[in-house]
Amino acid sequence: RIAGPGALVFFGITGDLARKKLMPAVYDLANRGLLPPNFAIVGFGRRDWTAQDFADQAREWILASARTPFNETVFAQLAAGMRFISGAFDDDGAYEQLAATLDELAESRSTGRNHAFYLSIPPSWFEVVCQKLSEHKLAKDKNPGWERVVIEKPFGHDLASARELNQIVESVFPPDAVFRIDHYLGKETVQNLLALRFGNQMFEPLWNNKYVDHVQITMAEDIGIGGRASYYDGVGAARDVIQNHLLQLLALTAMEEPISFDADHLRSEKEKVLTAVKLPEDLGAASARGQYTSGWQGAEEVVGFLDEEGFNPKSKTETYAAVKLEINTRRWSGVPFYLRAGKRLGRRVTEIAVVFKKAPNLLFTDHEDDEFGQNAFVIRVQPDEGATIRFSSKVPGTQMEIRDVTMDFGYGNAFTESSPEAYERLILDVLLGEPPLFPRHEEVEQSWRILDPFEEYWASLPTQPDPYAPGSWGPESSDELMAKDGRTWRRP
């Protein structure tokens, strides 16, 4: 799988994401031999840069963040195809320049007029950029060649705004030319969920309400949100990561087996299961939210969320959210899916834990009241990529004593191959025109349908989100959410 000729146009090239992830990922692809030597990259931004300035900056970003070693020859080849368009996103002159540059690159770099427009910009600009691309005949360029548009989340703020956004983008680019990035789908371990579930015979028979007690999906981060006030205030943990990453993980965990991994088959199954998500009647009892206070994160003293620079000190934005969902299908009816995400938690970890029911007739009753005997299959998405199965075993000795043990699969031990960064995989797929890993607008809208009622409920509360200490596992209300059901959160 090697990309063909083309030009990748980055809007918002000087932003954080482009500097830390996108340019390094493009370089890594080139370094792994997955881009053609004459590939072209166009930066579009407000800075007054020349192509040389852009290349100099790109070199620094790559040196700081690329995964593969720096290779002068590879970089020189890439840099020869770099151009910079200096202008505002609504500046017609800049789009004329862009059109001329793409003409020039079609000649000098034989791009075949294949153009991918990557919008790493605030969503409020999506409409303008799409319209300008259309007006300047770049959204449907001269033949031959293809045009694709890549959009970064957030895909809207709620269902209504997501619909509007989808309409705008898809009025300019046909649906199969729109690539919505959810970088979790680019992660090796997330794709491996499909392999684990559908490439093996031993898990699937147990993957249903007869054997599964509940599922816990956790995305814990130890970082705070210093420096991201302009994005995060008014967004919060649920909109930031539950609406997209965690609901995608839920969809992959719970969906039926697709007929194939074709984009349409895979995405239809995800959409179907998201459509079957049932909202709880009592939203308060089925959710929790919190804000981290000041305190200690390990050896580091950290400020509380409300004292982070740029945030309204009365902000009700949550930095932790947990929700309980059910899925109305024959397979899952009665099995709660608990999703939680938070900043400044005990450690950085993302995992999916499928927790099984206890054996119906526990012979070893000493431990009946705790988690003993409750098998679990845990897919460790990051950082310690792999999977764990928990089961009971006899403790060596003359007594029949039983203890829970784990059986581990770790990527580091099992494979010598290294995992590509999520953005490498996704950018390559955009260039190859392979859409399975990019959510369709229906999935995005279903996810908002699920989240909106929680958001509305939280917004109606007069109180602040519940406080929790940095380095903890979230507010007490989140533990209570589980306790009400006689369950506990895992401590990964």
Ligand code: BG6
């Ligand atoms: C982003 C969120 O989508 O994912 C961030 O906006 C979050 O708030 C990030 O920190 C986490 O990504 P990863 O790949 O480090 O888990």
